[in-house]
Amino acid sequence: MxxxxxxxxxxxxxxxxxxxxxxxxxxxxxxxxxxxxxxxxxxxxxxxxxxxxxxxxxxxxxxxxxxxxxxxxxxxxxxxxxxxxxxxxxxxxxxxxxxxxxxxxxxxxxxxxxxxxDICPRGLLKRVLARAESLGFEVQGSLEYEFFLFQETPESVREKGFRNLKPLTPDMMGYSMLRSSVHSEIYHELLALAETMDFPIEGLHTETGPGVLEAAIGVDDALLAGDKGALFKTFTKVWAQRRNLMATFMAKWSPDYPGQSGHIHLSLNERDSGHSAFFDADKPHGMSDTQRHFVAGQQKLMPEFLAMFAPTINSYSRLIPGFWAPTEATWGVENRTCALRVIPGSDKSQRVEYRLGSADANPYLALAAAIGAGLYGIEQRLEPDAAVEGNAYTLTHPPHQMLPRTLWEAAGRLRQSDAARTLFGDAFVEHFAATREWEERQFRQHITDWELDRYFEII
The missing domain is CATH 3.10.20.70 (Glutamine synthetase, N-terminal domain)
Structure with a gap:
């Protein structure tokens, strides 16, 4: 044998x-x-x-x-x-x-x-990475996901109409040693699953909210990072349901708690030397010219590519001020109020965190968009706007930094984007934009509880 x-x-x-x-x-x-x-x-x-x-x-x-x-x-x-x-x-x-x-x-x-x-999500990421290779770069990436755990089953959530759900644990207890110790068996099982299935978790902790966890998946070549992210989301849900729990990665399940992010960490290495293309010890914050152009591309194309990071109706409920989600195409150095967070480090650790994405995004598409936009910035030698210092939520931002506010608008921006067609191909852009417009049309066929409460009697 x-x-x-x-x-x-x-x-x-x-x-x-x-x-x-x-x-x-x-x-x-x-x-x-x-x-x-x-x-x-x-x-x-x-x-x-x-x-x-x-x-x-x-x-x-x-x-x-x-x-x-x-x-x-x-x-x-x-x-x-x-x-x-x-x-x-x-x-x-x-x-x-x-x-x-x-x-x-x-x-x-x-x-x-x-x-x-042409429209395969994994195939799209491969094409973007081939573009990076042609430019002399190798891309490393990792994904961080927030997800809520509930003491529910697929049957019980439907019987309850997705209301009055019971989280795994109560109250707002971010980074809680109490929660992770009392429920250590659950944490150990998930960590072991991640090791066995090769989406190893570098960090696992409670976030702010009842029953919410955050998992940081280990860094790898970007294509493998996409595999790891997609498998992590799938099999975390499988594991939870086999335990008579449920995990959700929807962007915002409750108006009372922060939404769930899917942050992306990216770095570029030079293929010839193996050294970081982002790190330059002689530049402010260690940012090389290459990283500056990369961030500029990400910033410029963020409004055009938003549908690939926020692909559902629910995604846009998360993108509101004060809930740890960016609301404009901003960047800053070690600034978590911005959409792009440059993380200074060394030849091994200099990177950028794309904080815009939500947990409901397709990992392959989110990676393709984040990397493709950065490569576009390098190719065009773009320059970013001034870095944000302080609270980005309280500042007035120029019109070009404003993000689409609905999925319909985001799909239209993607379809109209010349950069998207250059990077991803006409077939993908047309297909994916149409699928997002379909999603919005499906939503508009339904009457929400909010509408009934607001208009049924008084109007």
Whole structure:
């Protein structure tokens, strides 16, 4: 029997070896859709082994429906007009992971191939990283997520109509040693899961709010950081539900508490030397010219790319002053009131934190947008506005720093963005913008409790 470990698999031959050595009858294969929802299936062993060499096909509806399996009626790539044919996919051998809940079962990621690759979230990130490579850079990234845990099940939240939910713990207790010690078994289980599935958590602590945690995932090459973020969100929810708990990554579940962020830390290294492209000891705050241009690109394109960081109706409930979420395209040095936080350090640690993103964003798309915007700034040698000092929420900002206030507006800005089309391609921009407009249209079909309370009697 082979002693090959799942995370040591890097080739088709090794993937074949580990599946055969474990005597698996089936293998689990998954991919991520436009909303970052993991879709997939169990695949019979012989079919999986054949797919390692030849690829396989999957109904392209997974790129043509929303997070509730409702079919888009406004996209060109697929729909009733195409008959929802199969799309080509290829298995990513090096994504092999153990599934600790399922004995010896293995999980492999897949990504779309052929025409579908133009809109595949993982494929988009790969294209952006190829652009970085052509410029002489390697990108390192990590993701931080806030999420709430509830003493609820998928059945109970629906029975309650998503009201009066019981958080794991009460009250506002950020960085609480009391909470993490009383509930240490839960923390240890999640930390162990993250190690086993290779999205290791560097820091895990309570945030401000009842039952809310923040997890910082370890840094890695940006493509692998996308995999880690997407798998972390999926399997944290799996783990919680198997414990009769529920985890939510929606941007803001309650008007009474801060929203949930999905911060992105990024750094660039020079491919030739291996040294940081962001660090220059002779410049203020250690910011090299490259980092300055990178931040300038991120700042300039933030209003145009917002839909990729804030992709749901709910995302915009989070982007309000005073709740730790940025509201304009600002940057500062070690300033957490800004959308972009430059973190001075060394050749190993100089980086920028993209603080705008919410936890509901697709990790691949958020990374692609944050990195792509920065590369655009380097290519165009853009200069950022003056860094914010003090509280960015209390300052008056110029019009070009203002962010879209709704998903509909953000989708329109993305569609009109020449930079987005240059970086991401027309096919992706048209498809993703249309999916966000669909999301807004779905919302507008519903009457909220707020409207009923405000207008039913008095108007």
């Amino acid at each position: 082979s002693h090959l470990q799942a995370r040591a698999v890097s080739t088709v031959e090794q993937a074949r070896e580990i599946v055969e050595a474990r005597g698996l009858s089936h293998v689990k294969v998954g991919m991520f859709d436009m909303d970052g929802v993991m879709r997939g299936k169990y695949m019979q062993r012989d079919k999986f082994l054949d797919a390692l060499d030849k690829g396989f096909s999957f109904c392209d509806v997974v790129l043509g429906w929303d997070s509730k399996d409702e079919l888009y009626d406004n996209v060109q790539y697929t729909g009733w007009h195409t008959g929802y044919p199969d799309a080509a996919l290829k298995i990513v051998p090096e994504s092999c992971r153990d599934l600790p809940f399922e004995g010896d079962m293995l999980l492999f990621l897949a990504e779309f191939d052929g025409a579908a690759s």
